[in-house]
Amino acid sequence: MRIRFRCVALLLLLSLSLAACGTEDGQSEPAVSKSPETKESPKPSAASVPESPEDFLDLAEKAMAEESAWTFSVKGQEGLTMRGQESAASYRATVRRGMAPEALHSQGVSTSSKGAKENEEIYVVDGTAYLKKGGAPWKDASASDPEMRNKVEDPVAAIEEFRAYAREATGDDVKLTAVDGTVELRVGSDKQKLTAVQDRAWVKKAAREFDPTADQLRTAGIPVSDAQLTLSGLEEVLVLDAATYRVKSHRFEFGFLIPYGGQDITFEQDVQQENQGTFNGKIELPADVR
Numbered sequence: 001m002r003i004r005f006r007c008v009a010l011l012l013l014l015s016l017s018l019a020a021c022g023t024e025d026g027q028s029e030p031a032v033s034k035s036p037e038t039k040e041s042p043k044p045s046a047a048s049v050p051e052s053p054e055d056f057l058d059l060a061e062k063a064m065a066e067e068s069a070w071t072f073s074v075k076g077q078e079g080l081t082m083r084g085q086e087s088a089a090s091y092r093a094t095v096r097r098g099m100a101p102e103a104l105h106s107q108g109v110s111t112s113s114k115g116a117k118e119n120e121e122i123y124v125v126d127g128t129a130y131l132k133k134g135g136a137p138w139k140d141a142s143a144s145d146p147e148m149r150n151k152v153e154d155p156v157a158a159i160e161e162f163r164a165y166a167r168e169a170t171g172d173d174v175k176l177t178a179v180d181g182t183v184e185l186r187v188g189s190d191k192q193k194l195t196a197v198q199d200r201a202w203v204k205k206a207a208r209e210f211d212p213t214a215d216q217l218r219t220a221g222i223p224v225s226d227a228q229l230t231l232s233g234l235e236e237v238l239v240l241d242a243a244t245y246r247v248k249s250h251r252f253e254f255g256f257l258i259p260y261g262g263q264d265i266t267f268e269q270d271v272q273q274e275n276q277g278t279f280n281g282k283i284e285l286p287a288d289v290r
Contacts, residue, residue, distance in 0.1 A: 053166040053174045053185050059245040060159050060238075069098040069279040072155045074108065076271035080213060083263060088113040091271075093120075096279045097156050101126075103283040104154055123285055124152055130289050138289050150209055155273040158238050158250045162187075165201055173200070181242050188235040194226050194256070202236050206254040206269075213267055222260050230257040232266070249274045 050056045064070065072095045079088035093108025104124040111117050123130040129148040130140045141148050162185050166174045175186040187202045197203045207226075214224040232255035239248045253270035 053176050054163060056176070056183055056185065056240060056245065057159050057163045057166070060240050060247060063245040064156055064159070064247060065099050067099065067278045069096060069281070069283065070156065071096050071276040071279045072153075073274045073276050074106070074153050074155075074271065076269070078269045079113075079267070081266040081268075082260070086113065093153065094276075095153055095155070095273070096281070096283055097154060098279075098283045099156070104152065105283045106153060120151075122151060123283070123289065124154075125283070125285055130285065140289075146208065146211070150212065153271065153273060155247055155250045155275070158273075159247065161201070161205075162238050168201055178242060182248060183240045183242050183245075185238045185240075186235065189231055189233065191230065191232050194229040194231050197231060198226060203231065203234065205252070206231070206234055206256075209254075209269060210256055210267060217258065217265070222258070222265070224258055228259055230264075231255070232257050232268075247275055 050059055074091070074093040074095055076091045077088065078091075079086055081087075089110050089112050091108055091110040093106050095104065095106045097104050104122070106120075106122045108120050109117055110120065118134045119132075120134075121132045124143050127143050128140055129143045129145070129152060130138050131148065131151060132138045143149070143152065162174065165187050173187055175184075177184045177186070187200075189197050189200070189203065194203070194207070198207065217224050234254035236250075236252045238250050240246065241248050250273045251271070253268075255266060255268040258265040258267065
């Protein structure tokens with residue numbers, strides 16, 4: 001699940017005018033109280049020292065489940081550039097993630113390149129996502145709905161995503177490295193045609209994130225198809241604490257090049273999530289949503 005600011009950014013030339021994106025932004029509420037102490041996850045015995053990405057992901061899943069809920073900070077940016085003109089948005093939010101039962105609450109604010117701000121709040125409870133943007137009423141849909149999936153940032157869900165990457169991997173697609181007391185799991189791609197890597201799960205995620213912008217470009221008269229697109233680069237990194245195996249951070253960044261008028265329109269997105277510690281409160285739907 002992911003929560004995403006969505007930039008309605010249409011860069012147009014001559015017959016098309018530059019339209020800056022209306023973004024969602026609402027500064028996160030102060031982080032809810034964190035527990036002053038957190039229990040250290042038991043280290044594996046010598047006979048069960050983790051070696052593969054899936055070994056580490058299993059340990060991460062167990063470590064995160066040891067607490068009832070977590071708090072993450074989220075920041076991201078997204079931009080569309082054509083012939084030197086850019087339309088962009090930035091996003092900041094606080095995400096609280098309950099483990100048992102699974103639940104999520106996010107409060108954030110997005111800011112367009114022109115300074116326009118919009119608040120956004122999301123709950124995900126019992127498989128349903130509830131979204132409130134600005135002064136609009138609450139909207140609900142299945143958490144699997146494409147729009148909701150692009151809106152929900154769930155750092156804990158990255159564990160299962162990377163497990164799927166490892167199972168589908170060709171060769172050593174999932175890189176595993178130890179760096180300064182952390183364990184990093186990484187997937188990515190250099191610049192190449194989308195059609196060459198479109199079957200990779202992490203590339204499918206990037207394409208899904210780009211879909212709303214692609215639709216906006218088509219509406220503006222700019223043709224967009226998978227056969228035309230070039231992935232300018234992609235990197236997704238899940239960082240675990242080497243001692244506790246808890247998720248420390250998650251980052252997903254990618255870009256697409258869209259040919260138009262003899263040049264490329266550039267789309268880029270970068271979202272980072274940082275673990276801020278445990279959360280002692282309850283994640284419950286507000287009265288006006290129930």
